[in-house]
Amino acid sequence: MLAEIDERVATLTKEAKEHAPALLSRLYRALYRIRRVEEDVARIYPTDKIKSPSHLSLGQESVSVGICEALRKSDIVFATYRSHAAYLAKGGDINRMIAELYGKEDGAARGKSGSMHLIDMSAGMMGTSAIVGSTIPLAVGYALAERMKGKDTVVVVFFGDGAMEEGVFHESLNFAALKKVPVLFVCENNTYAIHTPLHMRVPKPNFRERVEAYQIPTRLVEDGDVLTLLKETEAAVSRIRAGGGPEFFEVMTMRWLEHVGPGDDLHLNYRTKAELDSWKAKDQVKRLASMLAPTERQRVEADVESEVAAAFEFAEKSQYPADHELYEHVFHD
Ligand SMILES: Cc1ncc(C[n+]2csc(CCOP(=O)(O)OP(=O)(O)O)c2C)c(N)n1
Numbered sequence: 116m117l118a119e120i121d122e123r124v125a126t127l128t129k130e131a132k133e134h135a136p137a138l139l140s141r142l143y144r145a146l147y148r149i150r151r152v153e154e155d156v157a158r159i160y161p162t163d164k165i166k167s168p169s170h171l172s173l174g175q176e177s178v179s180v181g182i183c184e185a186l187r188k189s190d191i192v193f194a195t196y197r198s199h200a201a202y203l204a205k206g207g208d209i210n211r212m213i214a215e216l217y218g219k220e221d222g223a224a225r226g227k228s229g230s231m232h233l234i235d236m237s238a239g240m241m242g243t244s245a246i247v248g249s250t251i252p253l254a255v256g257y258a259l260a261e262r263m264k265g266k267d268t269v270v271v272v273f274f275g276d277g278a279m280e281e282g283v284f285h286e287s288l289n290f291a292a293l294k295k296v297p298v299l300f301v302c303e304n305n306t307y308a309i310h311t312p313l314h315m316r317v318p319k320p321n322f323r324e325r326v327e328a329y330q331i332p333t334r335l336v337e338d339g340d341v342l343t344l345l346k347e348t349e350a351a352v353s354r355i356r357a358g359g360g361p362e363f364f365e366v367m368t369m370r371w372l373e374h375v376g377p378g379d380d381l382h383l384n385y386r387t388k389a390e391l392d393s394w395k396a397k398d399q400v401k402r403l404a405s406m407l408a409p410t411e412r413q414r415v416e417a418d419v420e421s422e423v424a425a426a427f428e429f430a431e432k433s434q435y436p437a438d439h440e441l442y443e444h445v446f447h448d
């Protein structure tokens with residue numbers, strides 16, 4: 116195990132190396148925290164206390180954690196309907212997230228938006244959306260505005276492999292490359308759009324080649340490796356912040372549960388148990404856990420357990436919005 120730590124630490128930047136034990140502990144806390152939230156969402160979902168459809172990131176946690184760890188608080192994240200992980204990794208308020216899932220008035224959007232439209236502007240989590248591909252142009256526009264204001268903000272946008280097939284993806288990349296907009300595009304390639312595999316959707320899954328046609332540099336990160344993601348993101352973000360223009364990551368990953376909801380879906384036969392098991396064997400939560408000293412691991416897990424329990428209790432105790440709120444924060448008075 117020590118050899119593995121040495122090997123992994125050797126891949127980190129100088130700053131990360133100096134803080135390796137603290138860094139590993141921080142990454143584990145972030146991963147374990149998302150895992151535990153998702154497990155509890157899955158457990159509570161069948162009771163109908165959670166009022167919104169929930170697309171769980173269970174199994175995909177490392178993508179958000181590895182990338183958000185390299186960001187500043189003032190950097191911005193946009194994401195999709197499958198974004199509990201990105202919201203938590205960027206520092207979104209956990210109590211307000213769970214209350215939002217419960218449809219309560221203390222939720223991130225006062226219970227109006229649910230799991231698919233999470234936002235916490237104070238943490239730079241600017242928004243998620245149920246419309247595939249829709250936050251990609253928003254991220255480009257936000258990044259352009261920041262640059263025009265003379266700020267050095269970097270904007271990250273997470274999206275699935277399905278979004279690569281949307282027209283707006285190509286329009287956004289073309290414009291971002293032309294204007295050297297400070298965006299990191301992150302495709303979480305779990306190889307399925309709902310139940311349709313890549314080979315039934317595209318003649319060739321050459322996503323990076325397509326992006327390179329816009330003169331945007333690309334990186335492939337396999338196995339959802341959280342340490343590689345951190346290292347690659349640190350380097351990309353510093354190039355983007357320095358004015359180098361947009362970059363693109365294709366991160367291979369796999370969701371463990373059904374497309375939407377808390378269940379297993381192997382009975383649908385669109386993917387195999389062997390495929391899923393091969394990803395479970397690469398679980399980054401377990402991997403990081405094995406890199407920590409047992410006492411440190413217990414300390415982190417105990418902290419997270421009480422934080423997560425408190426967040427669900429907060430949501431339970433929060434009230435449903437009053438009827439008149441139906442007419443507030445809407446477009447037409
Ligand atoms: C514009 C648009 N088209 C279709 C849908 C229906 N839809 C919801 S999720 C989804 C699959 C998207 O897959 P992917 O982008 O790979 O994300 P994943 O669910 O795998 O995270 C589709 C087609 C939608 N929400 N928006």
Ligand SMILES: [Mg+2]
Pocket residue numbers: 275276277303304305306307308309
């Ligand atoms: Mg997908």
